Amino acid sequence: MGRPPRHSPDELLALVAKEFLTRGYDATSMADLARATGMTKSAIYSHVTGKQELLRLAVSRAMDALFAVLAEPTARQGAAVERLEHVVRRSAEVLVDQLPYVTLLLRVRGNTPVEREALTRRRDFDDRLSALVRSAIDEGTVRDDLDPRLVTRLLFGMVNSVAEWYRPQRALSADKIADAVVALAFSGLRRP
Amino acid sequence: MGRPPRHSPDELLALVAKEFLTRGYDATSMADLARATGMTKSAIYSHVTGKQELLRLAVSRAMDALFAVLAEPTARQGAAVERLEHVVRRSAEVLVDQLPYVTLLLRVRGNTPVEREALTRRRDFDDRLSALVRSAIDEGTVRDDLDPRLVTRLLFGMVNSVAEWYRPQRALSADKIADAVVALAFSGLRRP
Numbered sequence: 174m175g176r177p178p179r180h181s182p183d184e185l186l187a188l189v190a191k192e193f194l195t196r197g198y199d200a201t202s203m204a205d206l207a208r209a210t211g212m213t214k215s216a217i218y219s220h221v222t223g224k225q226e227l228l229r230l231a232v233s234r235a236m237d238a239l240f241a242v243l244a245e246p247t248a249r250q251g252a253a254v255e256r257l258e259h260v261v262r263r264s265a266e267v268l269v270d271q272l273p274y275v276t277l278l279l280r281v282r283g284n285t286p287v288e289r290e291a292l293t294r295r296r297d298f299d300d301r302l303s304a305l306v307r308s309a310i311d312e313g314t315v316r317d318d319l320d321p322r323l324v325t326r327l328l329f330g331m332v333n334s335v336a337e338w339y340r341p342q343r344a345l346s347a348d349k350i351a352d353a354v355v356a357l358a359f360s361g362l363r364r365p
Numbered sequence: 366m367g368r369p370p371r372h373s374p375d376e377l378l379a380l381v382a383k384e385f386l387t388r389g390y391d392a393t394s395m396a397d398l399a400r401a402t403g404m405t406k407s408a409i410y411s412h413v414t415g416k417q418e419l420l421r422l423a424v425s426r427a428m429d430a431l432f433a434v435l436a437e438p439t440a441r442q443g444a445a446v447e448r449l450e451h452v453v454r455r456s457a458e459v460l461v462d463q464l465p466y467v468t469l470l471l472r473v474r475g476n477t478p479v480e481r482e483a484l485t486r487r488r489d490f491d492d493r494l495s496a497l498v499r500s501a502i503d504e505g506t507v508r509d510d511l512d513p514r515l516v517t518r519l520l521f522g523m524v525n526s527v528a529e530w531y532r533p534q535r536a537l538s539a540d541k542i543a544d545a546v547v548a549l550a551f552s553g554l555r556r557p
Contacts (some may be wrong), residue, residue, distance in 0.1 A: 254555060306554075315554045319545050323537070327549055330526020331519050338518060345515070353511050357519055361553030362498075362507045363446060 178211045190231045190273040232291045235274040238267045253308035262351045269347035276336045370403045382423045382465040424483045427466040430459045445500035454543045461539035468528045
């Protein structure tokens with residue numbers, strides 16, 4: 174019999190997230206997670222209280238990275254339109270960097286307390302973004318004919334859609350995707 | 366015993382699509398569909414050969430509506446940038462008008478022949494859109510610093526994201542959403 178693998182907490186979480194994404198969170202059992210990680214169920218239970226905690230760790234990784242963006246100096250100082258642009262660019266980068274965790278977050282539907290907590294944090298993030306759009310409108314740097322909440326939804330709809338097709342092994346870098354998102358959202362496709 | 370309901374083909378398909386969306390296509394049985402429509406299984410089988418055909422009818426409704434947009438005069442004549450703008454606007458309207466069918470289409474993952482056929486048609490649609498972006502770049506009316514395929518993905522990522530949150534009972538009209546999508550995508554948020 175081989176020695177059971179010793180995963181770092183990061184490696185364990187990556188394997189768990191992959192399993193949740195493949196099977197769907199509801200359909201994944203602790204036995205599935207044991208198989209996916211090569212660990213015994215009791216070894217997993219020595220790290221965490223169960224499936225719910227693993228989901229909380231995984232979606233928190235995505236939400237923490239997004240909230241960390243809001244705390245960056247460029248997101249806090251300067252003209253609102255520049256802060257907004259920074260947050261949109263960095264959110265696209267976070268999505269690519271933390272792809273499995275953000276994808277899990279985007280699939281959360283609110284069936285469990287952990288999922289409802291994640292949805293609350295997402296709403297909080299959206300509220301901050303809408304407030305930033307409103308500030309930029311007030312400062313006269315963003316067009317005033319669109320509803321700030323609708324703008325926030327469309328902006329993040331565009332950013333989040335990258336999770337539908339992005340595959341890390343392909344040549345497209347996080348940078349290049351973030352550039353395209355920002356160019357499209359802030360300057361538009363049409364040549365002046 | 367009450368008389369079994371007589372649904373028009375449209376009503377039947379709407380009830381079926383709703384059930385597929387709630388349960389997921391794979392998890393929906395003919396017994397579930399019978400319960401959802403108030404029909405007997407054999408009455409359903411008198412209309413269609415089974416679950417696969419119902420899925421084909423539902424996703425075809427979305428794809429047919431999208432391809433019908435490409436056939437509209439404004440999508441076929443004039444400057445490429447105007448044709449592109451028309452297709453983006455009308456696609457947003459189709460999404461809102463045919464919400465359950467487009468949402469089903471967006472969830473298709475290619476597990477069955479019907480799903481693979483739908484994915485092929487989606488790719489065909491995307492190819493036509495990318496070609497339109499390329500024409501607009503060639504005509505000098507759309508910026509040339511972004512990859513046409515990436516632009517197409519981001520544009521439709523934004524349009525399709527509306528399916529995540531749009532609820533028909535809310536006040537926001539298809540028109541208003543389409544206006545915002547077009548404004549954001551073609552002119553950008555930033556004031557010149």
